[in-house]
Amino acid sequence: MITKFAFLIPLLPLFGFVMIVFFLRWKERLSAVFSIMTILAAWVMSVIVLIETLARHGEAYEAFYKFVDLPRFILEIGILIDPLTAVMLIVVTTVGACVEIYSVGYMHNDPRFSRFFAYLSLFLFSMLGLVVANNFFMIFIFWELVGLTSYLLIGFWFEKKSAADACKKAFITTRMGDLGFLVGLFMIAFYFGTFNYGGVFAKVGEGVIPAGIITAASIFVFCGAVGKSAQWPLHVWLPDAMEGPTPVSALIHAATMVAAGVYLVARSMSLFVGSAEASLVVAIIGLITSFMAASIGLVQNDIKRVLAYSTVSQLGYMIMALGLYGYDTAQHGHSPGFYAGTFHLYTHAFFKGLLFLGAGSVIHAVHTNDIQEMGGLVRKMKTTAITFMIASLSIAGIFPLAGFWSKDEIVAAASHHPIFLVGTLGIAFMTAFYMWRLCFLTFWGEPRDQHRYDHAHESPKNMTYPLVFLAVMSVIAGWVGLPWLHQGFASFVYHGEAYHPHANYLLMGISLIVGLSGIYLAYLMYYKKSISAEAMAERFRPIYKLLYNKYYFDEIYHAVLIRPVLAVADFMWTFDARVVDGLVNGTGWLTIKWSDIKLWFDTWIVDGAVNGSGWLVRQGANILRFLQTGSMQFYALFILVVLIVFGVFKLEATAVLVGWPFVSIIFVLGVTLLWLFTRSAFVRGRNGGQTKSEE
């Protein structure tokens, strides 16, 4: 059983990446060939896995390994192969192989040719890893890795400022969505105790988790999808992402990575059916996105941007269908929404990939993205033009092409909800219109830029073959989901119970008429010119301006988000330098000032006291020095006086009273004598130079 080795499917492109980076990058041709071989091998394995899954009647295969095993914190890495995975594997490897082959021609002569293939291989590794993941943690890892490769590839020609801006914008905008996804993951870890899909969904089914928690967790998880699948209000990065090489736009920004959000919603459908509110949010976001993007697509002139808005719109379609399924199922109804969403994801990958590769072929030929400078190219590049128009028919939902069948199911899913039904049909009309506006302006009519037209040429075979292959797929891919089939797509990829579609001819008719009338209007305006496009633009000037400027979302975000954040950052920096660090330096300053005060105190008070006492002693010494005469007679006299004085005081009190005149006389006499002696001693001391030390 090859399915057991399905983990090799992502590892093959990783092997290609490693080989190119470390060994093959100096050999351009070999890098490309090796990279293509790995993806082809992955494709073969995917086909076998699909067959085996079909043979198992869609029974899931799961294998995993725990690589962090702490109490209440388990991370596992593993693979889950069920019908949804198997189909996604086919989509990714098929489009991936086509794009890689195409890129050999498209990227010819690029100085970073090998690097391009290395990045593509890394992307395919991440994308396939995302698809086979068996738990929310692992899908998040690969989710971020596809974001990285998307960043690297949008900025592949990073010398262009627009590309450098775009890749940063893409990464940061999708990361805003991932923020919500992360919070959703924390909620899952905390309330469900596991990241494993099966474990989480089982808990939802048991009904042990409060409804509010399920609603919050699903909406947070959906945030991730909003970012990655460029849903409103985070859709702004995808049109700018067209700065990347066109094959990248085809693979990553049309067929696979941007569909990862849809895949995530489909994968976690068991979570969404646990909450009607969350599902309704999903459906409404999908509808708003789809309608908004389709309306912007009506008036854009850059061929890739029209396709980018078309992608956003179609992704919104799928999201809406899935949301409606969750909503209906949560209320115990039946809905084809899940089938419609996943089926459209599958068919869309082929025709949108083809449209981008076709656009790349055109750009390769005329070196401009502006459809106003093209025209009449059908005469120069037949294969490109025909395949491009097949894809346009398919996306417009024309019978019996692939897009017809999947779009029809989306209409059916919306049919129970009037607002959604009207919206869906309106979007279908706009889609047909803008796609065929593109076709007529690019391939028909007279060339509007003769110089570019003269130099235009059909692309080389390695570019046109993938176009042809994808054109075939754009026609037949939908046939696996014919409503008359008993064992079709719907009974293979389903959620809950197998869904058996039934042909609703009324809805089919309506959606076909809507599609055709969109094409007819485009025909009248841009081919026959019986209705003037300029006059229409003039008549609905405010609406035209609003659409042409993409509802001013970029400007609004710049004003309310980017500028304020940068301003806050600058403010914080000033705050940090002035206030926080100011406090630190202020403390230092205060300490220094404080020590200055202490220095003053020390010098004048503390040291002053010390010096002052020294001074006092010296002054006292100067007085006492007078007694140090060195004269024997003086000393004798001094002793005598002292003895007398002490003798007197030794007398009894009465004796003192009686003898006081006598004592007084002696005292006065003594003092006088002393005074005389000291005077003479002082004079001698002065003259004698050195005096003795005090006492």
Added chain:
Amino acid sequence: MLSSLVFVPLAGMILVMLIPKDKIQAIRWTSVIVSLVPMLVSFWITWDYFFNHSGTSAMAYVEGPYSWIPSLNIQYYLGVDGISVPMLFLTGLLSTVSLLASFNITNRVKEYFAFFLLLEAGMMGVFVALDFFLFYVFWEIMLVPMYFLIGVWGGPRKEYAAIKFFLYTLFGSIFMLVSILILYFTSEPHTLNMMALLDHGPTMGHTLQMICFIFFFIAFAIKVPVWPFHTWLPDAHVEAPTAVSVILAGVLLKMGTYAMLRINWPMFPQVLRELSFWIALLGVIAIIYGALVSMAQKDLKKLVAYSSVSHMGYCMMALGAFTSVGAIAGCMFQMVSHGLITGALFLLVGVIYDRAHTREIAAFGGLGAKIPVYTGIMVLFSMAALGLPGMSGFVAEFMIFVGAFSGLNKIMVGISVLGVVLGATYMLRMVQRVFLGEFNMAKWGGLTDINAREIIAVAPLAVLTIAIGVYPKPLADLMQATLEHLVNLMAR
């Protein structure tokens, strides 16, 4: 075994000082070779610990307790467990890497390398000491070489930065000393043995515990640095020579969080429970605030420095969620991962500074076209820093978030997740302005790509960053028993 980690660099320092100062090559290579010994020993310890000791939380490779100053009951006591082993590994690796990255030092080479080896001895000592006296000595010893390394070999404002670093840390150390003395004098018999004090801590009076906890916290918070004690960090980083920045970010900051886990948290669990919300809040503020300030930086090195503040904020938030083994494990992962990633980023900023003699972001642009290998490595580490899966930073942040979500206020954790977007924003803005866009041939035409020695210095960090990111199990297993033990202690 553990003593050799401390004393081999010390002996190496003496050896380097014996070499005549004009033998520059000899000095350089002697230091590198000397530092290989503790590096290999730390590797071997990691290896052996993983296979033979990681099953229990007991201290391994214990030396002592030998009586050192008997009159004060001070002991020579070393040992390691699951939280110190990764730090030893990081210290051993980053020291050698930094010494290799120091070959462009031409001024006073001998003193530089001698100081560097002394620094390594101090760092190793902090991570192996189990006696407070010893711990304090190593903690302080490290300041001296660090002061000189910044103050002598630093940039234009080196004296200011060095003094600020030194005084700020010393200021904190005084608080730590007071706490240590309180613990010493309230324990009976008086002891400085950390293991014994683990049991003594919770028996102290509540007020005393609170005082000890807060004093220890101030000392360690300055080291981490926790907002708002962080402003010494950008100054020190910007002025320090490249290799010193690597050590500063890679090892020194971790000493703060390590000490919290080793001492502060398990010793005073009651206080911890009361304060954990505020500690986590400081962490969340640091995450957002650091990221925003980072965004406003015009100097590459300052940007990385402030990103450190943000990244260490994750550690603090995790430490606030101390009831969860996952969060604490995430904190350890973040310490290791930040050491690797930020260490590498500083090395890489040094590489471009050596060539361009400027670190001003606005001066560059479009370098991706001229120096693709350097650009590739830089983008790799920028992605690692912004938490891209497949690299260690993501594993750490994810574990922290999940752990914190279960243990803390959920709205607070939800706000902290904003750091993920802000992190991507400042890193990618930097990448765009330096490496993408148009290349100025006239100005930077002579720029050369990263050379072999620089690649060798940064390669092990890249390998480990990716290895831990892809396969975190060994590191988690290595710490698990210890962390469970610690969480039990903290839950007392």
